[in-house]
Amino acid sequence: MIKNYTGQTAISKTLEELKDKDINRVFYVACGGSSALTYSSKYIIERDSKILAAEVYNSNEFIYRSPATLDEKSLVVVISHLGNTPETTAAAEFARDKGATTVAFTYENESPLAKASDFRIDYQYGPQVNPADSRNILIIQLTLGLLKIKEGHHKYDALVSSLPGLQYTVDKAIEKYTEKSIDFATKYQNEKMIYTMASGSNFGVAYTFAICILMEAQWINSHAIHAGEFFHGPFEVVDKDTPFVLLLGLDETRYMEERAQKFLNKYGEKLFILDAKDFDLSKIDIAIEGEIASVLHLYVLRALSREFAKVRNHPLETRRYMHKVEY
Numbered sequence: 001m002i003k004n005y006t007g008q009t010a011i012s013k014t015l016e017e018l019k020d021k022d023i024n025r026v027f028y029v030a031c032g033g034s035s036a037l038t039y040s041s042k043y044i045i046e047r048d049s050k051i052l053a054a055e056v057y058n059s060n061e062f063i064y065r066s067p068a069t070l071d072e073k074s075l076v077v078v079i080s081h082l083g084n085t086p087e088t089t090a091a092a093e094f095a096r097d098k099g100a101t102t103v104a105f106t107y108e109n110e111s112p113l114a115k116a117s118d119f120r121i122d123y124q125y126g127p128q129v130n131p132a133d134s135r136n137i138l139i140i141q142l143t144l145g146l147l148k149i150k151e152g153h154h155k156y157d158a159l160v161s162s163l164p165g166l167q168y169t170v171d172k173a174i175e176k177y178t179e180k181s182i183d184f185a186t187k188y189q190n191e192k193m194i195y196t197m198a199s200g201s202n203f204g205v206a207y208t209f210a211i212c213i214l215m216e217a218q219w220i221n222s223h224a225i226h227a228g229e230f231f232h233g234p235f236e237v238v239d240k241d242t243p244f245v246l247l248l249g250l251d252e253t254r255y256m257e258e259r260a261q262k263f264l265n266k267y268g269e270k271l272f273i274l275d276a277k278d279f280d281l282s283k284i285d286i287a288i289e290g291e292i293a294s295v296l297h298l299y300v301l302r303a304l305s306r307e308f309a310k311v312r313n314h315p316l317e318t319r320r321y322m323h324k325v326e327y
Contacts, residue, residue: 008163010121011138014103015145017119021101023075025053026146029062029091030079033212034105037079037136039204040294041143047252048155049147059087063094072099077142079104079135081125083111092116103142105135131170132163136295144291158285162292165283172280173296174303181300184272185307191270194220194243195234197260198297199227200253201290205297209245213305217316227256235263243270245304247297250276251290274300 026045028038038056045054055067059078070076076095080088083106092102093116104117107125114120121142123135131137140159147153188194194214198206207224214222225234227246238244244264248257264271276293284292309316321327 008133010123011141011145014119014121014142015149018075018101018146019149021075022073023101023146023150024051024073025055025069025075026143027062027067027070027074027076027095027100028054028056028079029059029076029095030088031059031085032216033208034079034081034085034088035059036204036208036211037139038077039207040140040201040291041077043201043251044140044143044155044291045147048153049151051150052146057091059085059091062091063087066094070095070098070100074098074100075146076100076102077105077139078102078113078117079106079139080111080113081107081135083108083113085113089113089116105139107135131166131295131299136298137163137166140291140295155288155291158287159291162284162288166292166295168283169280169292170296170299173278173300176278176280177274177300178303180272181304181307185304185311188243188270189308189311191243192221194222194245195225195237196222196245196247197225197227197230197257198247198249199256200249200251201294202247202249202251202257202297205294205301206245206247208298209301209305213301213308213316216322217305217318218308218312218314219320227260228253230256230260230263235260238264238267240267240269242268243272244268245272245301246274248273248275248277249290249297250293272304 042054042056045052078088078092089112095102102117104113104120106114109122123138124133144156144159148156196206196210210222210224214220279296281289
């Protein structure tokens with residue numbers, strides 16, 4: 001029987017159901033931006049868990065590669081906004097055939113993906129939705145909840161106690177970078193290539209901005225660069241004419257981002273440096289600041305994307321091929 005819950009209730013009820021299940025591996029399976037949202041969770045598990053392993057897979061590759069570790073002790077988290085991505089639905093069915101437990105995050109609770117999963121977590125969507133009810137925070141919350149029920153990890157409670165202040169924190173972060181966002185979008189609206197860079201729990205956000213916003217929604221060439229790999233090839237493209245968006249987070253990998261920033265400041269010029277140290281985190285538990293930083297980066301970059309859409313007269317919903325031609 002499929003269990004269907006919404007928002008915060010969904011997380012607590014699902015964790016209750018998973019508490020007695022023997023789980024040793026978590027697979028996050030999705031495509032595009034939905035997949036990128038899971039990088040923070042993979043980072044959290046790999047850093048903090050002694051009994052769980054984590055993998056991030058593109059939905060199709062998950063099926064074709066058919067990981068040997070996928071079995072009845074696996075939890076497969078499948079994500080699709082509308083729940084109608086065919087390969088993600090197929091991945092959920094594939095995982096269940098292997099005996100794994102599946103949890104779907106989808107906006108549409110009657111979608112094919114929801115019906116193909118053991119549990120489905122619905123979330124709210126839209127500009128007026130409280131960030132605490134958005135899928136990006138709910139995915140992290142589920143991950144931290146797993147660590148709590150399996151290993152007694154403390155960060156789940158720290159996150160829950162911070163949720164009431166998340167709307168304020170997001171609003172202040174966007175406000176802090178509004179002027180910089182308008183300036184960067186206005187100055188570089190005609191650029192043919194913009195690189196993005198981050199590391200650790202923030203890398204998925206950099207990937208999302210590069211692939212889903214700049215390339216998909218604005219038709220600007222882009223590439224997400226891991227800050228740890230920057231000095232192993234990519235830094236050769238840096239000059240005064242090449243724009244970079246760099247995220248600086250609050251997790252353990254910040255040093256790599258700071259090292260990249262020093263180089264960009266010296267040899268680059270067209271820069272959008274988004275530093276989590278600028279955020280007002282007064283309403284966030286200090287134990288969870290690193291995890292919240294990646295969420296705030298995402299919201300600020302969404303605001304930046306709206307500025308690009310405005311000055312370029314290119315709505316974020318405009319597509320040439322997606323859902324328009326056969327592929």
